Amino acid sequence: MKVGIDMGQTSDGAAAKLDIEELLATRLLVQGNSGSGKSHLLRRLLEQSAPWVQQVVIDPEGDFVTLSDKFGHVVVEGERSEAELIGIATRIRQHRASCVLSLEGLDIDDQMRNAGIFLNALFDADREFWYPVLVVVDEAQLFAPSVGGDVSEEARKLSLGAMTNLMCRGRKRGLAGVIATQRLAKLAKNVAAEASNFLMGRTFLDIDMMRAADLLGMDRRTAEMFRDLKRGSFVALGPALSRRPLPVTIGTVETSARSTSPKLMPLPEAGRDLEDIIFTPDPEELLRPLPRRVTAAPRPATDILAELSKAPPPMPAVESRPAVTEMDEGEREAILDSLIAEILDNPQSAYRPDSELFQDFLVRCRIRRVPGVAPTLSAFRRKMAIARSGVDAGTAAGEGWAKALDLSRGVSEDLQGVFLLVAQAALRALPCPSDLMLARAYGTHSARRARRLLGYFEERGLIVVHADLAGRRIVAFPDLGTETAPGDANAGEDLRAAAE
Known part of the structure; x- marks a missing residue:
């Protein structure tokens, strides 16, 4: 079934159509600097295609959770255990439910790790559940970086591998990747290269303009045009969009993001007692200890060398630790069960993640000196x-x-x-x-x-x-x-x- 959704208007006023069936087979890459309208474009695409295809949104900032109010997307909070994420992703594919994986509030390592686990679970679903799914990844440069940054190597490999599977091998499993990035130079090339459809928005850095021009098959001398694009304007190319580069202005959306662009507003009127308020401390401030930052004077190099040349002091005798008390397996299990009962006595433990409770459990084991x-x-x-x-x-x-x-x-x-x-x-x-x-x-x-x-x-x-x-x-x-x-x-x- 061929379905063309309305993305907005072309430069000559005609409707800009996007072929959903073709998109499922050829994938989409959206690029544009912050403020160029990428999230607005993705929201328009999701709203227009919601009645026709299942959707999964990887949302690092929690902006797309508002889709649940109008279109019934299931909001999956990203702060979950690995088993929970795998189970949810499996049931998402089995029941063909559209969802938003909200990773808001997690640090970048946990965002990459949890997104990778969720995407891999979608990818590993049983063959009988390989229904077509539009997988939208916002800020894709976070999950498929071109170079390693201040993240653990384990999280980077897991996330990059999942994104590579999505874009390179996902089509046969019904997964169609739609990735959006602020900078092409920060996105892994093997992930970006698998897209056949492109929507390029405003960008200013020369390296990004050159890559955008190359992907669109445009003369590099015309790459300057990307600096002049207005917010919400993109250049489209691809079998699902247009056979030639086509300027497109994205249409309006029905839902809105929870975060908005900053707007100027007048400052509040300053009262006469403003100085008194600013310079008079709150009584509670007097009770707080002030942080002390002591800056030691630099030591002469001769003193440091003299100290290093001295013989090390004798090591103090290490007191022998008490031998671990032997305990039979039944007694040990009884203690472990009592520790779990102590944790469950807290009414809030039912709503805390298992990983957090597990850390509490390990601490209690050390305190009770549980052997083994x-x-x-x-x-x-x-x-x-x-x-x-x-x-x-x-x-x-x-x-x-x-x-x-x-x-x-x-x-x-x-x-x-x-x-x-x-x-x-x-x-x-x-x-x-x-x-x-x-x-x-x-x-x-x-x-x-x-x-x-x-x-x-x-x-x-x-x-x-x-x-x-x-x-x-x-x-x-x-x-x-x-x-x-x-x-x-x-x-x-x-x-x-x-x-x-």
Whole structure:
């Protein structure tokens, strides 16, 4: 199906059409200095194509999250664990949901790492889910830099590899890359070279103007024109746009970014007591210790050489550390379980990332001098999932719980706590947990998201959800041969505590 979306107007007043089907096969590169209108262009492209194709937006500044209000994009906060990002990306492809991965607030290392994990998960989806997806990456020079900067080599390789897969090998998997960059010189050449469509905006540096002219097949003497382009004006070229360089003015958009360009505004009127306000300290300021910056006088070189020539002082005797107390495996596991229980006693622990809780757990292990190698992050998440289920000792010793643990391995790590919470309720014949309890076990405040988790389990054939004559929810486990008692999905209290 051929679909041409309206991007604005050409220089002669005609509609500037972009062929979405052709774009999916040939990819797009957008270039322009800050303030040239790149984000406006991407927003126009996303809004116009939203009814026709699934979209995934890698958004380093959180500007595109407003698409969710009008077009229903799912907003994925980037501050998540690797397992969570992989699970979400897999379900995004499976259910063909448009989403925005917001990386706002993360440092550049975490932005590159999490974007790389998310893109690789989209790329590695099962063949049956290779539906066409428009993958828009804003500020692509951050995720595919031409040279290494002040970031770790691990994060750079992960992000660059994911961007290379997207642009070089993504087409066969249904992924069509749309990348936008402030400077072509900062973007890795093997990523930029795979695009066949170009929209070049205002730029001032000679090296960027030359590269833009080369990509558009223009005479280098005409490259000066890129300095004169107005905000929102671009030169288009490519099979999805135009066979010859074509000036285009991008049209209006329906949504707006959360951040806006700075605007001049008058200063507030200065009152007569302004000087008193400025020069009179706040009482709290007097209680704060002032930072002291001591600048030592430079030492003469002769003193430094004389000190280096002295014999080193004898090393003090090292006191022997107390031997590590031997502990059997059962006692050690009991201590680890008690440490996890201490963490879960904090009501806010349900909404903190697992990686943060894991660091807290390791500190507690060192304080208690727990012998042996500390559990891995994966093992810690497993223990947390079991602890969050609230299973009692009697149920945990039964065969049904052992089978429930085996079944829980069929879902991702971030969902195991929710699955086991419902499973233990069924094994104990307790009322079905409410949406509030499911949301807490998943680490979210969204009851709607919690309800979707039960639907996901049902799609996997793990549970069957039905209701009694009063409309109360019941969850049955065919593999366990049991089901929960009827429970109110909208209840605000912990039903397990009420039952006990």
